[in-house]
Amino acid sequence: MSSLEELMTKAKDLHSEGHSSGQIADELSLSVDTVTWLLTQGKAGIAAPKDVHIDWTTVSSNSTLLGGISSMMLANFEAANEEEEGIDTVIGISVSGVPLATMIAAEDGLNLAIYHPSKHNPEGKIGSISGNFSKVSQRRCLIVDDCITTGNTLTEIVNYLRRHKSTPVGICVIFDKRGVREIEGVPVYSLFTIKRID
Numbered sequence: 001m002s003s004l005e006e007l008m009t010k011a012k013d014l015h016s017e018g019h020s021s022g023q024i025a026d027e028l029s030l031s032v033d034t035v036t037w038l039l040t041q042g043k044a045g046i047a048a049p050k051d052v053h054i055d056w057t058t059v060s061s062n063s064t065l066l067g068g069i070s071s072m073m074l075a076n077f078e079a080a081n082e083e084e085e086g087i088d089t090v091i092g093i094s095v096s097g098v099p100l101a102t103m104i105a106a107e108d109g110l111n112l113a114i115y116h117p118s119k120h121n122p123e124g125k126i127g128s129i130s131g132n133f134s135k136v137s138q139r140r141c142l143i144v145d146d147c148i149t150t151g152n153t154l155t156e157i158v159n160y161l162r163r164h165k166s167t168p169v170g171i172c173v174i175f176d177k178r179g180v181r182e183i184e185g186v187p188v189y190s191l192f193t194i195k196r197i198d
């Protein structure tokens with residue numbers, strides 16, 4: 001089965017389980033337009049939207065490689081922030097941002113916080129900082145996640161932090177599919193920008 005066929009199968013399976021296009025887009029790290037196309041392909045006769053699916057499980061499933069890419073994320077942030085005030089707390093966005101944030105925090109001896117985005121809370125539809133890890137109020141925070149697709153998750157956490165008297169200093173991601181320099185005024189430090197050239 002090709003990777004496209006695999007994506008279509010996953011999208012259709014999730015759809016048949018009752019997930020909305022938005023939920024499927026989140027689950028597969030694709031745009032809603034791409035999910036719509038995956039679900040209707042062959043019927044609507046519309047061209048595929050410009051989107052890419054990133055599979056980084058070779059790295060995410062290997063703690064040595066995960067440590068290596070976490071170090072790269074931290075070095076990328078520090079290279080651009082030599083002169084500026086530091087950070088004291090690293091926030092991982094659940095789920096994929098958590099192991100990355102944990103390793104970054106451990107490398108520099110920083111506090112670790114975990115953010116659960118609103119999309120993971122279907123009941124209340126609000127995001128939250130886990131009470132089992134560091135607090136974020138009055139802290140200078142580095143936000144860590146694996147990728148930016150629409151930027152909605154990062155916009156949400158930046159606004160959450162500001163509402164809770166926390167200072168978001170930077171955003172570290174591995175992959176940026178939007179090619180953004182900042183989100184809500186917070187600089188983005190990505191290792192890879194994913195762009196299509198066709």
Ligand SMILES: O=P(O)(O)OC[C@H]1O[C@H](OP(=O)(O)OP(=O)(O)O)[C@H](O)[C@@H]1O
Pocket residue numbers: 025026027028029093094095096097145146147148149150151152153154
């Ligand atoms: O820029 P956005 O459109 O908000 O999408 C990016 C988010 O989507 C993914 O999370 P998701 O919850 O789908 O996957 P995960 O649980 O594996 O982290 C990814 O890890 C980011 O947090």
